[in-house]
Amino acid sequence: MKPLNLIALLLFLGGAVWAFTQSDRAVREVQDLYFSAMSPFLKSGSKMETQARAFLHETRHSKALEIELETVRSELGRLRIIESRYRELELENERFRHALDYKKATHFDVVPAQVIRRQPTTWWQTVDIDAGQERGIGTQLAVLSNEGLVGKIDRIYKDQNRSSVLLLTDEKCQVSARVEGSPEVGILSGQRGRFDGNPLLRLKFLSTDAALRPGLRVFTTGRGGIFQPNILLGTIDSVEKGALDSEALVRPSVNFADLGTVFVVLSADP
């Protein structure tokens, strides 16, 4: 081997070892710098992707959308009437609470956001949303849709109004879960190598004699410090009994193939 090649190889290996030994904080700083530099291109890329998806969706479903729009319009009118009644009841309730010196039972502060980019990496199940630090979003916050839990915030793009969400379908997104009507609790996560459509989730560490049946709903327990309790995760599809524990396959309540608007939970006091 030529001396120059040998020196280059040694420098390369030294550089690789240096990169390997970086702390999580240092990696995040490198990522912040990288995404700051990429910021204008990320915005344009996301915009193009959103427009392309919207166009494809529109051409595929234009007739169905027309019918849906009509239904939604009539439903909206009905809901507006209900909402005005609801507001009145809320005010009335507030007055009664005040009179009885009650504390507010719950506080659930959410930020709505749109999915602007899907799966920017090869192996991780993530999406980017158009809400970031400016709207009070930080890492490890739960992300919901009106159907249930979507995932959690994995990364905030510094000085950009966007963040990355690790989806519930990713193996790394673990959620402490319970099955309704049973004492069973376990850890729910996505399955490796399942990317198509709506993959099933795996609920691990259930007891061997878990009396579970398909159709039972699975909710968050609220333990673990990330996800609030009683958020719907999905329904049991099948149960696999093992020698030491049981596992259940769970069909997610959220349609991950058609994610549009999501809500980031900023705070939720019990």
Next chain:
Amino acid sequence: MIRYSFITILLLLASFVVQQFLPAFTGIHQSRIMLIQLVFLCSAVTVGPPTMLLLAFIGGFFWDAHCAIGPHGGDPEVYAQQVESLRFGYSILLFGAMGFLMQGIQPLFKQGKWQFSAFLSGIAIFLYLAAEYAIINFVRGDFILSQATFMQMVFTSLLTMLFSPFVFWLLFRVAKSCDHSINPDAGRKRRHAY
């Protein structure tokens, strides 16, 4: 030579920008065009080992910055068995290994047979993805390979390989503008023929 090497580095950095505009094809098993890896592999066959290693370091480093996901978080008592992620920096070694693979057929490329390199770039992309997936399996335990994953790797390699003639064409143009020959044997043969 130095000018050419410098431009290949710029091309690699530019590929990171273009990659932002290339989404995954959900209809084709979530496959995608891996432009960064392709530009690196095509460049690797046209330069010497020191430049190739520099390209591998830059490519791997920024690719990991692009892809790395954060730590799990949450209470470790509840999430006792946390799922491991790929360590930052692993891509540098994978890029280096794929670069050496491409350099293995540099003699053929120098003779002007770039088609072999184009074909090998597809194989190298497949090997790259397979190695990445194998490392994920290794750090997380249990070897799981679904048909969907296999098809994703195959179609990603094929789609990416289709773009390799374009990247080679670009590299030839760059070399010409820098008065540098990336396939000197082919040039010599042509001169002999005349």
